[in-house]
Amino acid sequence: MEKFDGISTITEKFLNGHLDNMQLDYIDENEIIIVLTYHDKFQYEYCYKLAVRKDEKDIEFITHTSTNMRYKSKLNDNENLDKALSDFLFVH
Amino acid sequence: MLILVTQVQSNMSAIIVSLGIIIFAGLIIGRLFEQFKIPAITGYLVAGLILGPVTHVVSLEELKSFSIISNIALGFIAFQVGTELWFGKLKKSGWKIIVITILQAVLTTAIVIIITLPFVSLSVSLVLGAIAAATAPAPIMMIIKKYRTKGELTDTILPVVGLDDAVGVILFGILLSISVSLIGNTEATMSLWHLIKEPLLEILTSILIGSFIGLISGISVRTISQSPERNEKSLNVIVVTVLMTTGAAMLFGASPILTPMIAGTVTTNLINKECYHLEESTISFFIPPIMIAFFTIAGAQLEFDVVMSAGLVGLIYIVGRTFGKIVGSYFGATIVKASPKVKKYLGVGMLPQSGVAIGLSIAAFNAFYYIDTPSALIIKNVILASVLFFALTGPVLVKIAFMNAKETRVQDSNIKKVKSWKNSTVYQQ
Numbered sequence: 001m002e003k004f005d006g007i008s009t010i011t012e013k014f015l016n017g018h019l020d021n022m023q024l025d026y027i028d029e030n031e032i033i034i035v036l037t038y039h040d041k042f043q044y045e046y047c048y049k050l051a052v053r054k055d056e057k058d059i060e061f062i063t064h065t066s067t068n069m070r071y072k073s074k075l076n077d078n079e080n081l082d083k084a085l086s087d088f089l090f091v092h
Numbered sequence: 093m094l095i096l097v098t099q100v101q102s103n104m105s106a107i108i109v110s111l112g113i114i115i116f117a118g119l120i121i122g123r124l125f126e127q128f129k130i131p132a133i134t135g136y137l138v139a140g141l142i143l144g145p146v147t148h149v150v151s152l153e154e155l156k157s158f159s160i161i162s163n164i165a166l167g168f169i170a171f172q173v174g175t176e177l178w179f180g181k182l183k184k185s186g187w188k189i190i191v192i193t194i195l196q197a198v199l200t201t202a203i204v205i206i207i208t209l210p211f212v213s214l215s216v217s218l219v220l221g222a223i224a225a226a227t228a229p230a231p232i233m234m235i236i237k238k239y240r241t242k243g244e245l246t247d248t249i250l251p252v253v254g255l256d257d258a259v260g261v262i263l264f265g266i267l268l269s270i271s272v273s274l275i276g277n278t279e280a281t282m283s284l285w286h287l288i289k290e291p292l293l294e295i296l297t298s299i300l301i302g303s304f305i306g307l308i309s310g311i312s313v314r315t316i317s318q319s320p321e322r323n324e325k326s327l328n329v330i331v332v333t334v335l336m337t338t339g340a341a342m343l344f345g346a347s348p349i350l351t352p353m354i355a356g357t358v359t360t361n362l363i364n365k366e367c368y369h370l371e372e373s374t375i376s377f378f379i380p381p382i383m384i385a386f387f388t389i390a391g392a393q394l395e396f397d398v399v400m401s402a403g404l405v406g407l408i409y410i411v412g413r414t415f416g417k418i419v420g421s422y423f424g425a426t427i428v429k430a431s432p433k434v435k436k437y438l439g440v441g442m443l444p445q446s447g448v449a450i451g452l453s454i455a456a457f458n459a460f461y462y463i464d465t466p467s468a469l470i471i472k473n474v475i476l477a478s479v480l481f482f483a484l485t486g487p488v489l490v491k492i493a494f495m496n497a498k499e500t501r502v503q504d505s506n507i508k509k510v511k512s513w514k515n516s517t518v519y520q521q
Contacts, residue, residue: 021373037373042250043181044233045372064237067376069383070172070257070447071230072133074126075237 014081118388140391165386167338174356192424199420207412215271225260228446231487239500265350297346302354310362444486
């Protein structure tokens with residue numbers, strides 16, 4: 001819950017969006033795929049996906065997309081968000 | 093008998109294999125386009141172009157077998173457009189956004205009707221006008237996220253573009269109905285009552301069926317929102333709703349576009365914010381293959397000879413829509429006393445066109461095909477060709493609009509990722 005709140009604040013700050021869902025897919029002991037589903041103030045929904053490697057303390061951007069199929073599009077990596085998440089995750 | 097059964101099975105297997113090829117090609121080229129920051133839908137259209145008119149891997153005859161997919165996809169598009177009319181969202185957007193959206197959509201429609209009328213029949217120009225109102229949010233979102241735009245233009249364009257499709261679909265439902273009624277009536281039988289009787293009946297039936305099924309759907313989604321299996325159950329309810337509304341609309345002579353749209357609006361307004369996002373995410377989980385198939389099939393239906401012969405109409409449509417969006421947005425923004433930069437650049441930012449326009453052109457093609465095939469072909473081909481034009485030029489225009497409005501904050505080459513996050517200084521300006 002503490003992690004969700006922290007990441008929710010980061011999402012709000014860097015993506016201007018409200019975090020709806022955070023999914024953690026454990027690939028192995030070292031690697032986790034984090035999927036952040038969020039919506040902006042106009043209720044458009046987005047999905048931000050990144051890989052976290054614990055051993056290397058490394059975060060790798062995977063995709064950022066708008067989820068609605070009518071206007072599905074690949075969006076840019078937000079480097080500031082990646083950096084903030086990295087700082088947050090490797091401290092907590 | 094055995095020969096007949098074998099032939100039917102062979103035809104069926106050919107159709108299934110073709111469908112697999114269509115989805116696969118759409119997926120690959122859609123992904124490829126995404127790499128170049130072009131919305132995936134444009135990639136699906138190009139995949140269809142390659143499979144259809146360019147290589148003839150899929151024939152026009154085979155494409156007719158996929159009409160059921162097109163109808164279901166249209167139902168989902170309309171339902172999703174309907175969910176945009178969520179009152180919670182409308183309330184947040186405010187009256188200014190609603191006024192701008194309606195004015196720019198209506199004016200664009202009117203201008204396209206007037207400008208195309210000397211070149212095509214009234215029924216065709218009415219449909220072209222209605223489709224012209226639709227806008228694609230994807231290129232706008234891409235630019236907003238890429239350049240992290242902030243300001244009045246950003247805060248106006250995003251909600252307007254979301255509502256715009258809903259206004260466009262309503263206009264389309266009404267004008268398509270009038271167009272079909274115009275074709276069906278000869279000059280001798282034409283009277284104002286004849287002209288409005290059938291469209292009115294069609295719209296009323298659509299409202300009745302859409303509201304009734306939407307009501308049941310909304311109550312169901314609300315009931316299951318606390319269930320641990322809510323995603324799966326919610327998806328089932330929505331799929332049934334779309335299939336029932338689309339099918340019932342066809343059966344009872346209602347609009348197959350307006351009916352699922354009304355169901356979408358009613359369903360959404362009966363549920364709360366959490367259910368709304370649940371509804372959005374469950375639809376997004378289910379429909380991608382249907383949508384890829386639909387847009388790829390639409391691209392494969394493009395006929396170069398019709399595009400060439402209707403080239404002038406296409407050109408006039410593009411000019412009319414551009415003029416309409418710019419003038420309409422300027423007028424709408426002036427009425428609500430928006431800032432000069434919104435007045436000046438909103439219209440240019442509203443030019444991208446994509447998914448909904450394709451959907452509406454296919455719906456118009458289906459409605460016109462058996463009563464006026466040449467008009468059906470003109471509408472479909474003019475819209476598909478112009479969608480390609482707006483899909484390719486739109487993102488550049490949106491970028492210019494935001495840059496001139498001075499709302500972009502990040503230039504693409506300013507920040508470079510060095511390597512990893514091990515150190516705190518991983519980016520170089």
